[in-house]
Each structure stands twice: as C-alpha cells, then as structure tokens.
Amino acid sequence: MHEKISEAEHAVMEALWEQSPLTAADVAERLAAGRGWSIQTVKTLLSRLLAKEIIAAEQDGRRFLYRPLVGRDVYVAGESGKLLDRLFGGRLSPLVAQLAKQDRLSADDIAEIEALLKELKA
Amino acid sequence: MHEKISEAEHAVMEALWEQSPLTAADVAERLAAGRGWSIQTVKTLLSRLLAKEIIAAEQDGRRFLYRPLVGRDVYVAGESGKLLDRLFGGRLSPLVAQLAKQDRLSADDIAEIEALLKELKA
C-alpha cells in the first residue's frame, strides 16, 4: 500500500499524470499557472513523493526524469472510496441524492448517468 | 465560511451529529469503540472545534454541553463537492463510472439511483 498524497503533492501528481516523464523544471512550469510555486517548492514535493514511492526518478545526465508509480485511476478510486465510506456508509445513492440537493446535477449529467446504469445492468 | 475539519475532528463531529448536546465525557464514551482515545484527546479536539466555531458550548454547572454549529449535510455537501471538483472536473458521471469499475455498485444501488434520477426529471 502506498502512502498518503497531500493536497500540494496531488497538484504535482496531476502534472505527471497529464504527461510523463518530466523534469522538476517541467513540472514547475506546468504548475506555474495555477499555483505559482517556486521551483524549490516543486522540488521538495517531488522529493517527498519519491520518498513515499509514489513516483520514480530516472537519471538523465545531471537531472532526473520523474514518472508516476501510482496510476491516476488507482488514486481516484481510493479517494472516492474513502469519501463514500466516511460520509455515506459506503453507498453511492446517498451521494447522488446529496448532489441533487445541491443542484449539482445537470440534465446532461442525469442522462449520462442513466445511460451508464443501463449499461451496467446489461 | 467555517474552517477545515480534520480527520480526528470529524470523528467527534459524527458523535455530535448523532446526538447533541453532549458532554466531553459523553463524546469520549461514544468514540471509545472505534478510536480508543483518551478523554484528554477528545477534550482537545472539542476545544479545537470550538475555536474554529464549528461547534458551540453551553455551560451546564461545571461542565459544558457541546452541540454542532455546522450541520452534517452542509459538511457532507462541502466534502463531496471538493472531491468532485478535485478529481472529476466537478462532474458526477465520471465518479459513477469510476465506482462502477470498482464494482462498488450493487443492483440495489443502481435501482435506487435510477429512481432518484427519475424523480429529479419529474
């Protein structure tokens, strides 16, 4: 089992999931928009992810190329599962009900989910 | 806007959402099963929640009776929304797809969600 990914680390992972391998500078550049971190910050986060064995680094001359060891789908599955377990007793329908109450479901969403469910029953 | 509720604090909140008002000792007793915290730990968490104005305390003789200031539904809505935004671009259908892939949807779940959606369209 891999260790916890913090919020800031998650931002780094998103960059690596979008494309990899990348150097620290690449990652920093991709995150510059949203987060405005210094390159040092990005390097620290990469080191921590490396220590947690959530990414791997391959040496390329003087620098490293980083790549994810954990797939985005695995991460997303874990996080979704945790939320469901913590807040909804592991059941999805209360979540759907909750989101409906928040008006976070568009007609398109509803149609899409219905199609998905129909697929599942088939 | 209220502040962040940590994992440990969330456990305390669940006790208070289930019943309130409660004394620190009551809360500790209810959490004894799952977490096995010392009473001091529970008191610290209550103090922190109080400082964050997530709960309120009403004095009752020498001790306090604690009650939530933030409803469970509000908390749950916030957490669900954050997860959806962070991992699914704010859309629900990819989450459903994800959970389906994990086999976390029983036939009952599917039926229930379909009923919910039908309701929403009406």
Place this chain on the structure above:
DNA sequence: CGTTATCGACTACATGTGTAATCGAATACG
C-alpha cells in the same frame, strides 16, 4: 577559462494534526 545559472541534497521554519499530560479549581465521596 572564468562566471553564472542550474541541479539535487539538505536545511529551515511556521502551522496543522494526533495524541496526550499537567495544573489549579471545584465537586463528590466517605
């Protein structure tokens, strides 16, 4: 070849979090 930019490694430091221990006041028990 000398200077500057850059690399990874190490260090820093405030704040949040988990998990209590201690303390002085008050109360309950005997």
Place this chain on the structure above:
DNA sequence: CGTATTCGATTACACATGTAGTCGATAACG
C-alpha cells in the same frame, strides 16, 4: 471535613505539510 475525582485550560511534543533558502557540484555561456 478531608481526599479522590473530574472539569476545563494550558502546555507538550512528534510528525505532516506548505513553502521555501542554502550549499556544493556541475554545466552552459561568453
């Protein structure tokens, strides 16, 4: 009435996290 228990408040302390700065080595530039 004296002692043990309990209360809330204050303090403690290690580890996680966000956010860098510094340092010694090296590479790129002029």
